[in-house]
Amino acid sequence: MPEITLAQGQAHIRMGSSIGQPLTRWEGVLKTTGTARFAADQHQAGMVYACLAVSSIARGRVTSLDVAAARAHPGVIEVMTPANAPALALHPDAKHHPFMFRLDLLQSDAVRFANQPIAVVIAQTLEAATEGAALLAPRYEEQPARTGLDSATPFTPPFIGAGSPGAESHGDIEAGFAAASVRIEVEYDTPAQYHNPMEPHAIVAAWDGDRLSIDTPSQGMAMAQQRIAGLFGISPENIHIRSPFLGGGFGCKGMISGPQILGIMAARLVGRPVKLVLRREQMFGPVGHRAPTRQTLHLGADADGQLTALIHHARTATSTFDDFIEPAANASHSLYASPAIRTTHDAVRIDTGTPLFMRAPGEAPGSAALESAIDEMALACGMDPLAFRLKNYADVAPMTGKPFSSKALRACYQQGGERFGWAARPTAPRQMRDANGMLVGWGMGTAVFPALMFPAQAAAVLRRDGSGVVEIGAHDMGQGAWTALAQIAADALGLDRAHLEFRSGSSDLPDAGIAGGSAHTASAGSAIHGAGADVIAKLAALAMGDEASPLFGAGNAGVIARGGRLHRRDDEARSETYGEILARAGLEEIAGRGAVAPDQAAQAAYAMQAHGAVFAEVTVDPDFGQIRVTRLVGAFAAGTVINPRMVRSQYLGGMIWGVSFALHEHAAMDKRSGRTMNANFAEYHVPVNADVPSIEAILVDEHDEHVNALGVKGVGEIGITGTVGAIANAVWHATGVRVRSFPITLEQVMGL
Amino acid sequence: MNRFDYARPATLAEAVTAGALPNAAYLASGTNLMDLMKGGVARPSLLVDIGRLPGLDRIELLEDGGARIGAMVRNADLAYHPAFARRFPAVAEALLSGASAQLRNAATTGGNLLQRTRCAYFYDTASACNKRDPGAGCDAVGGENRLHAILGFSAQCIATHPSDFCVPLTALDAVVELLGPQGPREVKLEDFHLLPGSTPERETVLEPGELITAVRLPAAAADFAAHARYVKIRERTSYAFAVVSAAACLRLQGGVVTQARIALGSVALKPWRARAAEAALCGQRADAAAFRQAAETALQDASPSGDNAFKIELARRVVVRALSLAASGTPARLPALPASAFSGEVAHA
Structure with missing residues (x-):
């Protein structure tokens, strides 16, 4: 089992605050018991199944498809090709802004890359759709890739x-x-x-006239709404996206992809709800890559x-x-x-x-x-x-010469290095062996990632019964966003977590921006913070203007919201519940909104980024060149920590991705055909548990007054940076061989 | 996947009758066949499920010291059978170095022998593959072939057989028991798989309908129990096919090798028995020089089939390591990372 220390959690807990507590994921039980329903788990009455047929060439055009054979297969309802694909309101090659990526949506017979969708088979069952796609037996006019x-x-x-x-x-x-x-x-x-x-990528799409409902994993529902609206010529308000769970995103679910749009087109073509799920090998082409x-x-x-x-x-x-x-x-x-x-x-x-x-x-x-x-x-x-x-x-x-909004990198170097034992490192390579005669090497790298923020909105409601609601169309990719955002929401409303209803994961809720750039907590969290401040201010105005309230006349002294009560800041013994204030005002509830955008003045004045230091130990078999990362220690400073458990997981996940980058991951592309030959999880290697025997992330304290109201920097991506170099440097230190081509493989260091 | 019929015969006789029908395939746990069918590589019209046939799931430790392993015995059940692992530790070690725990719980003895190559061009129906489509050509030649064969390949096919389990079995003279429409017969495992030559589509000596019913280890195989190891080089610590592997089994007397068994995995389209190296080792002192010489002999006919020349020297070093580990004695407990170069972990078995 990987060694995961939780020893540091307590340091981040602030009394009376939800922020800083190492809560477990709200949906953990649902996921571990299989009751969380992902997009591909959704079923609708009358739903049928779609399967993509994709190109096996990288360049040329499709000269024939055996549509008749596919249609003749029992269960096949329709075959969508350029000949009958529903017309779009906007050509998918139109590009009005840099975040509008061109999509392959069966507009012509041209093939521009391997695994490009060339047809969609729609059938009563997944099996029939899959076999129908195989029966299309495409022929091509191929050009050299x-x-x-x-x-x-x-x-x-x-x-x-x-x-x-x-x-x-x-x-x-x-x-x-x-x-x-x-x-x-x-x-x-x-x-x-x-x-x-x-x-x-998976989608269940259902049309009702010009109204479209979609279950699909998305890191950016509002952007997806806009893209779909443009392509189909409908209003974004008529598009309802549900995305409560993502089984990972990593960027490929940021913009809605071509295959997801094809699912929507298929639903329009057959006039029934359609489910389309990519096969694993179809992930290698039409949905982006590094x-x-x-x-x-x-x-x-x-x-x-x-x-x-x-x-x-x-x-x-x-x-x-x-x-x-x-x-x-x-x-x-x-x-x-x-x-x-x-x-x-x-x-x-x-x-x-x-x-x-x-x-x-x-x-x-x-x-x-x-x-x-x-x-x-x-x-x-x-x-x-x-x-x-x-x-x-x-x-x-x-x-730029700008000062940093905060930078605790020296502390990262110091704490990480101390924990790792870096001071004992000999400078020269090939100096260390383990008890089994394996070469041992130590390397390090610096981690850095910009602290970004995107515009976001949220809504908050306080009710007379003492409960509160926060609504935001935020995206939980598995990183624990909802859990952390609900902690922010609880503090923003001055409520215990148990009295807060947190609604998220739907495009019908306020736009939370995109879950990307490691900016989701900063963006969505700030919006929630703003919505909370707004509703509390309205509630406080009611109370402070009400002679019957113990808060009457608090005025400039102001109030503090905590535990479902407003307290006078200058005399906390004078307080009353939200319900009492609302009841006297004759209100069932009171609502507020928050809308945030990056602070231009602060961004002009300061450089904003998270930092870290990663230390790696590898052992290398001197005969085989086989490499194993035996120890990883990362120390990261990223401003306020909302939930140390989630943050640590993000760091560990990033560092493990670094192991993957350094030693495993690569698309084995046939240079003649332009096709990826290891498009499956048996051969496209990422680390397994046994590849990460010891990994630690240290959460270094950092306070930042400039990045955003919460002082939060992103943690989702920084763990990869630093780690790849640390491992490569450790391999050099173990072997004396400097490998400059990733991933580092055994034949590069086995000393042939 | 294509539409197919499914039969679940109750007796071995019914099974081999069904299995002899045109385009029939036996289904054991399906850990490989299902993937092949989903990818359109295998398109059988009849699946004959042998999962509930009586008598195929037994591990019999024979009184003469050998063992008989039913074709439906799961990899994990065999590896964790204490008495079997004591008699044939290299076999247990090889089994536990293969696949993942989940796959080992499902995968069967017979199925392991019959697993198909991992050559990407075989799995990719848009590529030319003589094994899948005789006469089509071989896109692995000149393609992504870093892990392909260095021994026994042909211009028609440069794929390898990926099994771990079969490597020590071949070293230990295992015998495959078959039942076909014409009755039972036995084949030495060493002769069971075929080299590609000009007919790479023909992978084993199995005749239509023939079913593996058991694999037998002879009594003499247990004589190596004190000095038997398997070493597997893989690109991640678990759930990866071998780059190269080797089984080495020795009998020693006063530091001198009296008998040696060596086989290599993932170097050819069959588990590769190194008989010349075995012979060269006999009578030699069990030391590094002799092991290196044996390794040179084992790979003397090797040549790259593509971008894989490193595998030749790697294979030599794996043979040396396997022999060295075998000479120093089978460990009392299986290592936590079976067959791995990295040891020193807490044992779990």
Whole structure:
């Protein structure tokens, strides 16, 4: 069993507060007993089943489909192809803003990537639909697939990631290198990876005239509503999305995908509710992925080990028909103090599905390369890797010179290093062995992730019976968002958790923004905080203006809401219940709303990011090169901790993803066909429990007055950053072999 | 998946009659067959469920020191059978290094022998595969073939047999008991699987309708119990097929090898018995030099079938490690991570 310590939980508990308590997930029992109903578990009267047929070529066109054979199969109701697909109000290749990704919705016979949907078979049973899809036996006119980072002439994208400039520069690079006495130039490769939440994309769609109801996992219901509304020419208010449970998202459920839209089209075509669930191998293509990168880092340092210049260039790939540019080099913007930093990107267009945001997009591959390069530079300077990082510690944001809103990274280094025992590390490689003669190595990496926030809204109600309701269309991907948000809601309303009804997971509720960018707690939580403050203020106004109230005239002294009562701030003994206030006012309930957006002034003034330090121990079999991560210690500072249990889980999950990135995960693509040959869980490896024998996350205290009203930074993605480099550096330390291609495999270190 | 008929015969005789019908397939636990059917790789028109046939689920420890394992004995039940594991520790170790706990609880003895290769091109119906579609060609050649064969392959097929269990069984001269429409017969496991040659679609010596009823270990196999190990290199700690594996079983007298058994896994389309290496070891002192020489001999005919030359040297080193571990003695308890290079954990078995 992995070692999971909960020893630190108590430190975060504040008396009388729901925030800071290590509550378990509200839906834990439902999930462990199988009673939580995910989208694919939903059934509706008259519902039929749809199965995608996908392309086995990466480029060309479909010349024939044996629709007759599929239709003749018992149970098959309809075959949806470009010939009969319902007309759309908006072409799915239209792109009005960067978050509008082009979708393949049977508009033509063109094939632009392997596993592109080319037809949908709708049948009475899943089995009939699946066999119907197999019977289509497509024929193609195939063109040679363009695969890999060398298969096309690169172009320079103006924008990368979510809209950042593709090239950024600070300081005088040439002067920096001129001042350097040590220089290194190193190149790292990272592979294509595919989001594979345990729950594949699934949808149950039902039309009622122009009204559409949908069960589907979504990290962004309001955005999905807008996208669907545009495609079908209906009002967003007529689209009702239910998404109470997600079996993981990781970014691939952020924007509604083509296959989900095809489920809606299928329902329209047959006039009945339709269920469509992706097969595992269909996750490898039409729902996004992390693009491969080749990154070059050019570092200069002076004789004291102070960086003088840093260039980080990343080449990546996008599809032939749309743009998502993995912003890998931007990882070098935020961590190390260098008087000159330049980051650039270019990309090639290849025959692939469009890549997309995947947990720590840009940061994950960028950190893998940067943290490896920093390790190489520390060695070149003859310094301990931690000492080198401290020497180059950024007290202000390296690119902009802005102060940090808060930055407890030194404490992360100190607490993580101490817990790990870093001080005992020999500088030279191949110095340590375990009792069985295995090579042992220690490595570290710095973790960083921006503290983001998106616009969000929430509604709150206090009732005369002493209960309260908070409503917000928030998304629980399994990370525990609802649990943590309900804790915020309880504090915002001054109620015990038991008296709070928390409603979420539906597009009919206020827009909580997108659960992405590690920003959901900050965004949705701030909205809830605002809604609570609004309703409490209204209630307080009632009481303070009521001569019969013990709070009458509290005025500027104000009131405190706690335990279902308002107390005078200057005399807490004077208080009364919410119910008493409402009853005297003749009200059954009182409502408030919260709407938040990032504080532009604070963002202009401060650099905002979460930090961490990850320490890794690996053992390597000296004969086989087989690598095992025997110990991981991460220490992270991310502002206020709403729920230490959930936060720790997020860190651990991120760090395990780092193990996956470093040692396992990659799409094995056939370079001739452009097809992923390991599109299943037996061969697309992610770590199993036995790969993570000891893992610890330390929650480092940090107080931030600027990021948002709650002082919350995101924790969902930062665990991957730092960890990949830490493991790669530990492999070097164990073996003396520097592997610059991920994942690190045994033949790279077995010493052939 | 295609529509198919399902039969659940009550007797072995009925089973082999049904199993001989055109395009019939036996269904044991289905851990491999179901995946193949869902992917359209296997499209049988009749499934003959042998799950409830009488007498196939017995583990018999024979009085002569051998053992007879019914074809429906589950992998986990066999591995955790204390007396069996004492007699044939390398077999138990191999079993527990395979798949996952859930799969081992379901997967059967006969099914393990008949599991299909993990070659991605075999599983992908859009790829050319001579095994799936004779004469179609082999897309694994020149493709993603890092884990493919280094021994016994042909231009028509470079796949490997992925079994762990079969590796020590082959080393220990296991015999496969068959029942067919023509009656029972026996085949040495070493001769059971076929190398691809020009007919990679023909994977075993099974005739239409023939059913594996049991696997037998001869009495002599138990003579190696004190020095029998299995070593498996895998890319994650559990639930991964071998990159390369080896079983090594020794009899020692005064530090000298009197008998040796060596077999390799995931190097060829069958578990690979290294008889020349065994012969070379006999009479040698059980030391590193002799083990390395044996490993050189075991891989002397190896060559890369693609981007997998590393597997040749890796296989040599795995043979050396397996022999070294076997020489130092079978541990009293199974390691917590069976067949893993990483030991020192708390044992669970």
